[in-house]
Amino acid sequence: MAEGGRLQGIEVCVFDAYGTLFDVSSVARGAQAELGERWAALSELWRSKQLQYTWLRGLAGHHADFWQVTGDALDVSLATLGIEQPGLRDRLMALYLRIAAYAEVVPTLRALRAAGLKTAILSNGSPAMLEAAVNNAGLAPLLDAVLSVEAVGVFKPHPKVYGLAGMHFGVPVERICFLSSNSWDAYSAKAFGFQVLWCNRFGQAAERLPATPDGQIRQLDELPRWLGV
Numbered sequence: 433m434a435e436g437g438r439l440q441g442i443e444v445c446v447f448d449a450y451g452t453l454f455d456v457s458s459v460a461r462g463a464q465a466e467l468g469e470r471w472a473a474l475s476e477l478w479r480s481k482q483l484q485y486t487w488l489r490g491l492a493g494h495h496a497d498f499w500q501v502t503g504d505a506l507d508v509s510l511a512t513l514g515i516e517q518p519g520l521r522d523r524l525m526a527l528y529l530r531i532a533a534y535a536e537v538v539p540t541l542r543a544l545r546a547a548g549l550k551t552a553i554l555s556n557g558s559p560a561m562l563e564a565a566v567n568n569a570g571l572a573p574l575l576d577a578v579l580s581v582e583a584v585g586v587f588k589p590h591p592k593v594y595g596l597a598g599m600h601f602g603v604p605v606e607r608i609c610f611l612s613s614n615s616w617d618a619y620s621a622k623a624f625g626f627q628v629l630w631c632n633r634f635g636q637a638a639e640r641l642p643a644t645p646d647g648q649i650r651q652l653d654e655l656p657r658w659l660g661v
Contacts (some may be wrong), residue, residue: 595624
């Protein structure tokens with residue numbers, strides 16, 4: 433539990449991927465030459481539809497992997513905004529595989545590893561998507577595991593997804609620190625039983641959901657202080 437702005441007894445740090453380690457806005461921004469000022473509107477709608485489709489598929493029992501969901505969300509976003517450019521869809525999907533990591537990610541992971549902590553990703557992403565993003569950002573040597581929801585066939589926030597971390601590392605969930613920039617993910621992970629820090633990058637208001645996270649940080653490089661390392 434958190435005491436005095438610190439988490440206690442942590443052995444493993446588990447990170448959400450998209451929005452937490454990786455900057456989802458970097459994808460559409462990478463096609464700014466083609467999109468012009470519309471890149472930001474596309475980025476916001478694409479991300480919104482991507483998440484909506486994971487929740488709707490989960491509730492309906494119509495699972496498809498995150499690559500298909502991401503493509504479907506892009507298609508409806510392009511149609512909604514009336515953007516029709518030959519080759520643009522393929523370019524944007526290719527850019528998703530080269531999504532940029534936030535600047536503080538590598539130093540933070542290095543600090544955790546130097547302190548003897550295990551590190552992992554737990555993500556909606558498909559294994560192929562996560563492998564491409566991790567390798568592009570040079571994170572592979574800094575991670576002990578990359579866990580995908582495809583192992584259980586349902587998206588977050590289903591408890592089966594959060595259970596993957598404890599099963600993989602063989603530690604009690606209360607010894608796992610989970611970090612996400614997605615508020616719904618952070619709150620749901622806390623309800624599952626993790627110690628949780630919400631990486632509230634954009635100063636959002638607190639959610640009205642069960643189980644409030646143990647604390648908030650603005651960037652991941654604040655994490656070592658919370659762990660006393």
